[in-house]
Amino acid sequence: MDLTTGSGPELDETGLDSLQLGEDIRHLIAAPSENASSFTALLELPANQAVELLHSDSGRKQYPNLTFPSNTALLERAAIFSVFHSSNSADSSSVPSNSSSKSLEKGSAVKCEQLETETYLDSCQPLVSDPTVDNSAPNARPSSKRKEREKKVKAASKKSKSESSQQEEEKLPYVHVRARRGQATDSHSLAERARREKINQRMKLLQELVPGCNKISGTALVLDEIINHVQSLQRHVEFLSMRLAAVNPGMDFNVDSLLAAESGSLIDSNFPNMVMPLMWPEAQVNGNRHQFQQHWQFDSLQQPVWGREEDSHNFITPENSHLSYDSSANSASLHSNQLKMEGRMKLHQ
Amino acid sequence: MASNQSNCDVSSQQEPNQLRKKRRKSTQTTESHLQNDGTGEAKNQPTVRWRTCTARRIYSSKLLEALRRSRRTTSPRGEKTREVRETADRVLAVAARGKTRWSRAILAKRARLLRVKKVKKPKVGCDRMLQESEKRKKLPAVERKVKVLSRLVPGCRKVSFLNLLEEASDYIAALEMQVKVMTTLSEILAVAGGGAGVGGGSSS
Numbered sequence: 001m002d003l004t005t006g007s008g009p010e011l012d013e014t015g016l017d018s019l020q021l022g023e024d025i026r027h028l029i030a031a032p033s034e035n036a037s038s039f040t041a042l043l044e045l046p047a048n049q050a051v052e053l054l055h056s057d058s059g060r061k062q063y064p065n066l067t068f069p070s071n072t073a074l075l076e077r078a079a080i081f082s083v084f085h086s087s088n089s090a091d092s093s094s095v096p097s098n099s100s101s102k103s104l105e106k107g108s109a110v111k112c113e114q115l116e117t118e119t120y121l122d123s124c125q126p127l128v129s130d131p132t133v134d135n136s137a138p139n140a141r142p143s144s145k146r147k148e149r150e151k152k153v154k155a156a157s158k159k160s161k162s163e164s165s166q167q168e169e170e171k172l173p174y175v176h177v178r179a180r181r182g183q184a185t186d187s188h189s190l191a192e193r194a195r196r197e198k199i200n201q202r203m204k205l206l207q208e209l210v211p212g213c214n215k216i217s218g219t220a221l222v223l224d225e226i227i228n229h230v231q232s233l234q235r236h237v238e239f240l241s242m243r244l245a246a247v248n249p250g251m252d253f254n255v256d257s258l259l260a261a262e263s264g265s266l267i268d269s270n271f272p273n274m275v276m277p278l279m280w281p282e283a284q285v286n287g288n289r290h291q292f293q294q295h296w297q298f299d300s301l302q303q304p305v306w307g308r309e310e311d312s313h314n315f316i317t318p319e320n321s322h323l324s325y326d327s328s329a330n331s332a333s334l335h336s337n338q339l340k341m342e343g344r345m346k347l348h349q
Numbered sequence: 350m351a352s353n354q355s356n357c358d359v360s361s362q363q364e365p366n367q368l369r370k371k372r373r374k375s376t377q378t379t380e381s382h383l384q385n386d387g388t389g390e391a392k393n394q395p396t397v398r399w400r401t402c403t404a405r406r407i408y409s410s411k412l413l414e415a416l417r418r419s420r421r422t423t424s425p426r427g428e429k430t431r432e433v434r435e436t437a438d439r440v441l442a443v444a445a446r447g448k449t450r451w452s453r454a455i456l457a458k459r460a461r462l463l464r465v466k467k468v469k470k471p472k473v474g475c476d477r478m479l480q481e482s483e484k485r486k487k488l489p490a491v492e493r494k495v496k497v498l499s500r501l502v503p504g505c506r507k508v509s510f511l512n513l514l515e516e517a518s519d520y521i522a523a524l525e526m527q528v529k530v531m532t533t534l535s536e537i538l539a540v541a542g543g544g545a546g547v548g549g550g551s552s553s
Contacts, residue, residue: 203514205395223491223495224494227498230501230517230521230524240528244531245433247535
């Protein structure tokens with residue numbers, strides 16, 4: 001048996017099983033499936049075995065694509081192997097991903113992608129974890145593997161370095177991620193990677209909020225933009241509060257129409273433009289809409305008519321104080337003549 | 350945004366209150382649909398929270414109330430701007446419902462002011478800080494900007510970078526809403542005040 005010769009010395013007690021494994025592998029090679037993950041069944045064996053097998057395959061160019069479907073029988077056997085070689089399992093469970101990456105770098109003829117290794121690991125994880133946990137592998141191992149998986153899920157969302165992996169990811173049912181080549185997989189770097197992912201997510205959100213930030217790349221420049229935006233918004237608020245303070249004496253009247261006009265106003269759509277030039281069309285529109293809105297307000301807010309008329313009388317008192325503020329609201333005075341008619345209509349309603 | 354506003358217009362003009370609530374819900378769901386992470390946290394995203402019609406309505410009404418109240422109570426000579434701004438900020442913080450750090454910090458500022466008068470102590474480590482600045486201790490560029498940002502967002506000076514980013518995004522969304530509401534409010538007040546005043550004067 002080609003495949004079992006390499007594994008022979010280590011698997012003396014399980015010679016029969018290894019024979020059957022070889023048979024299964026051959027059987028599976030004959031019926032290739034699209035799920036190219038079972039190559040990694042071999043990886044559940046101790047690391048040195050996997051390396052040997054890979055090296056033995058390097059001379060063989062018959063099946064560059066070792067496509068083994070994830071057979072449950074195979075999974076069980078792999079589990080059994082990992083149990084029997086529990087002395088090595090401490091190394092093998094944490095190392096397979098690394099060793100596979102390294103060995104793949106060496107074994108150029110073997111075209112199996114890294115992803116296959118991980119997918120198999122993930123798919124057989126539930127089966128393997130029990131025996132390994134029971135026997136000798138410390139609990140940290142499966143949990144670290146699971147963490148690896150979780151972290152890798154996020155890492156794969158970034159541009160991966162091997163382009164074929166992206167195609168693989170779309171085919172496979174699990175969302176897999178993996179460590180990129182040569183990246184460490186210990187808990188610290190995983191935690192750091194998770195943290196970096198979170199930071200990148202939030203930066204993306206901020207980039208969407210701040211206009212013009214989408215094209216900029218690099219944290220420092222994006223932060224610059226964010227700071228500028230916050231400062232400009234705060235200055236805007238300051239300026240608007242100054243205007244509001246100036247307008248304030250005219251505050252005691254007709255709040256309902258103000259609320260209605262504001263909530264449904266077209267001014268929101270014109271927000272990015274300068275405030276001043278917009279006063280013209282908006283003012284006229286507002287005047288026209290007052291009629292519509294006052295009917296609606298009357299129903300919704302149930303304001304008595306006499307209350308409104310009382311408010312309208314107050315227009316006279318703030319009039320003088322308001323006209324004195326023309327310097328701060330120039331356009332308002334310009335429109336005041338335009339709005340004479342509309343104002344009169346409002347009063348009479 | 351445009352669809353959101355058109356929905357608002359439709360709702361405010363044509364439909365009675367009950368249907369208006371449904372419309373509001375539909376706008377919210379469309380917004381959340383765009384932003385859905387799949388974790389059910391769609392409504393908590395700052396872009397959704399601060400861009401709904403409801404939020405603007407609530408903020409504008411509360412702002413008017415607060416401004417009227419502040420008008421009645423105090424009227425400092427030269428500091429109307431600052432008072433209006435602080436009122437607006439406090440109403441914004443209230444509208445945030447205390448879920449974010451900056452909103453709680455804004456409200457706490459006022460509470461602290463009312464309880465104890467601010468006594469400005471000279472900084473103890475002042476000399477040391479000057480010496481360090483002379484040595485030109487240059488932190489990495491990103492960290493310097495993070496510090497600046499943390500100073501801009503209220504209540505976020507000693508906060509981790511991750512949380513700072515989250516607070517900043519919520520703060521920016523809230524500020525944008527505040528600017529919009531205050532713009533429209535000031536325009537309406539100016540226009541309505543001007544038109545009504547002149548109309549009242551001419552009719553009498």
